[in-house]
Amino acid sequence: MSEFLHGVSHPGENAFAELHNAGIGTIRMDIPFPFDGPDGSLSSSLRSVTEWVATVRSNDMNIIGITPYPSAVPTWGGEVGSSEWYGTLRNACKFLAEHFGEDIPIWQCTNEMNIAAFRAPLDVPQS
Numbered sequence: 587m588s589e590f591l592h593g594v595s596h597p598g599e600n601a602f603a604e605l606h607n608a609g610i611g612t613i614r615m616d617i618p619f620p621f622d623g624p625d626g627s628l629s630s631s632l633r634s635v636t637e638w639v640a641t642v643r644s645n646d647m648n649i650i651g652i653t654p655y656p657s658a659v660p661t662w663g664g665e666v667g668s669s670e671w672y673g674t675l676r677n678a679c680k681f682l683a684e685h686f687g688e689d690i691p692i693w694q695c696t697n698e699m700n701i702a703a704f705r706a707p708l709d710v711p712q713s
Contacts, residue, residue, distance in 0.1 A: 593650065602645040613642055614650040614694065619658040620678055620685065636685070643689050651690040652697050653679050656708045667712045 593612030597605055605611070615638070618631035642649055654675070656666075664670025683693065699705045705713040 593648070599641075602647065605647065611646070612648040612650060614652060615639075615642075616655075616697070617651045617653060617682055617686075617690070619654040619660065620681055621660075623660075624662050632685075639686060639689050648692075649686075649690045650692045650694055651682070651686065652694045653682065655696055655704060656713065657706050666707050667709075 592610045593614055594605065594610055595614045597613055605613075615635070618629060618635055620629060620632040621627060622629045639649060656675075659666075659671060659675045659678070661671070663674025664672075679693075683690075697704045699708075699713040
């Protein structure tokens with residue numbers, strides 16, 4: 587990657603040629619919570635995004651992954667805001683980094699936590 591990333595979010599499935607022609611080589615994308623339950627079974631959302639990541643990479647685009655939004659973290663891992671809940675999120679993020687490896691070399695820790703809709707159900711100190 588170069589020192590500067592020129593990118594977009596949510597470009598659509600058929601925009602790769604146009605993005606390259608515009609000098610855009612990076613896509614920022616939301617990555618879902620990876621597990622359906624505490625047993626570690628992979629969510630269908632993760633399987634779908636894994637396919638999309640492969641498509642994006644095969645079209646010579648870089649990716650910045652956005653970790654799961656707080657609202658996506660299940661309460662089976664603990665009450666919202668508890669150390670167990672944060673542990674569930676931490677374990678999920680570790681899994682995602684390992685799962686995607688070099689395909690997603692840059693991660694944004696969730697999205698715009700200063701906006702209530704993005705940090706929900708966390709309050710400001712929790713976020």
